[in-house]
Amino acid sequence: MQRVTHKTNALVLALLLAGLQSSVLIAGSEDGVVTTLAGSPGVGGYTNGSHALFLSPKAMSTDREGNVYTVDNYCGTVRKITPEGEVSTLAGPTPAMGCVFGSVDGTGSAARFNSPSGTTVDGAGNVYVADSGNCTLRKVTPGGVVTTIAGSPSVCVSVDGAKSVSRFNHLSGVAVDRADNVYVTSWSDCTVREVTQAGEIKTVAGVSGSCGETNGKGSAARFDNPSGIAVDGDGNFYVADETGCTIRKMTPSGVVSTLAGKAGICGAADGKGDSALFNVPSWTAVDRDGNVYVSDYMNFTVRQVTPDGVVTTLAGLAGTEGSANGTGKAALFNHPDGVAVDSERNVVYVADRNNNTVRRVVVPFWPW
Numbered sequence: 001m002q003r004v005t006h007k008t009n010a011l012v013l014a015l016l017l018a019g020l021q022s023s024v025l026i027a028g029s030e031d032g033v034v035t036t037l038a039g040s041p042g043v044g045g046y047t048n049g050s051h052a053l054f055l056s057p058k059a060m061s062t063d064r065e066g067n068v069y070t071v072d073n074y075c076g077t078v079r080k081i082t083p084e085g086e087v088s089t090l091a092g093p094t095p096a097m098g099c100v101f102g103s104v105d106g107t108g109s110a111a112r113f114n115s116p117s118g119t120t121v122d123g124a125g126n127v128y129v130a131d132s133g134n135c136t137l138r139k140v141t142p143g144g145v146v147t148t149i150a151g152s153p154s155v156c157v158s159v160d161g162a163k164s165v166s167r168f169n170h171l172s173g174v175a176v177d178r179a180d181n182v183y184v185t186s187w188s189d190c191t192v193r194e195v196t197q198a199g200e201i202k203t204v205a206g207v208s209g210s211c212g213e214t215n216g217k218g219s220a221a222r223f224d225n226p227s228g229i230a231v232d233g234d235g236n237f238y239v240a241d242e243t244g245c246t247i248r249k250m251t252p253s254g255v256v257s258t259l260a261g262k263a264g265i266c267g268a269a270d271g272k273g274d275s276a277l278f279n280v281p282s283w284t285a286v287d288r289d290g291n292v293y294v295s296d297y298m299n300f301t302v303r304q305v306t307p308d309g310v311v312t313t314l315a316g317l318a319g320t321e322g323s324a325n326g327t328g329k330a331a332l333f334n335h336p337d338g339v340a341v342d343s344e345r346n347v348v349y350v351a352d353r354n355n356n357t358v359r360r361v362v363v364p365f366w367p368w
Contacts, residue, residue, distance in 0.1 A: 033326025039357030041170035052087035060338035071116040075099035103153035111146035118174035158208040163199025173229035185226040192314035213263035221256035228283030268318035276311035
């Protein structure tokens with residue numbers, strides 16, 4: 001029986017490997033396979049369809065059907081991309097109207113945004129948008145109906161409290177937990193804040209206007225220009241601390257620690273914990289296994305961080321900008337910004353901001 005078991009296991013392994021060789025997921029590979037989902041490299045503009053153009057795509061998020069959402073930061077629109085790469089405008093002015101900014105609730109093309117940055121999608125398919133230029137949090141239904149959840153247009157101060165009095169100062173990233181509470185990072189305030197569905201805001205970690213790289217709970221913690229934020233299945237949050245060049249972890253109770261990177265030391269190095277270096281990490285996404293994906297903005301790379309803080313470079317070549325599809329270091333980005341991971345965990349979507357494209361990175365994995 002021992003021989004039969006060994007032969008059976010060997011046969012299963014051989015068949016599995018043979019099957020994987022014909023797919024884009026190659027077991028044991030350390031590099032991601034990069035392709036372009038939508039947009040034209042280096043060509044900025046605003047058109048929809050299968051040959052769409054973008055104007056500085058920033059945030060990324062995905063829904064349960066595999067659709068991808070981004071915002072055109074320089075055009076004030078929320079765009080939807082199907083898995084096949086077909087692009088449409090979910091909210092904001094249509095291409096025929098051009099790029100129009102403002103703060104208007106409404107449906108589809110009647111809505112207006114001002115330099116939107118972060119996005120996230122809840123279980124019902126609603127898209128939450130950090131409307132940075134307006135200092136408000138907006139909600140967009142699957143049908144494109146836009147409402148303001150919290151904050152007051154162009155009143156950019158930091159105030160906790162009920163919707164009638166609470167205010168934001170420069171929103172950046174946004175994430176939503178399973179209870180549909182929304183969490184936002186305030187880049188210039190150096191805080192992480194929670195927003196209920198009733199529009200009440202409270203600061204979960206950090207102190208408004210007091211920036212730094214201190215770990216601790218609640219107001220004892222400090223961030224250094226936090227940008228992207230993502231939440232895992234256990235309610236833990238992962239924050240890209242841009243100026244601090246670190247990836248921070250925050251528990252549901254507001255306890256902040258450093259998952260990877262060395263506070264205040266920017267560079268390009270793979271490794272574990274503080275032996276790894278980032279250079280202005282911009283955005284984060286987390287898969288169902290707790291792996292965190294990071295757009296390393298000034299390194300022009302996409303990085304992966306395991307739950308225990310081991311950092312590897314998934315795609316791109318540190319210090320080299322460009323636009324090239326390929327595997328691992330052969331792929332090139334030009335200031336990758338927003339990142340999102342699909343529900344099947346094996347694809348990371350990247351807003352390649354200065355290339356005006358949305359890129360697709362297939363994540364290698366071990367299937368046993």
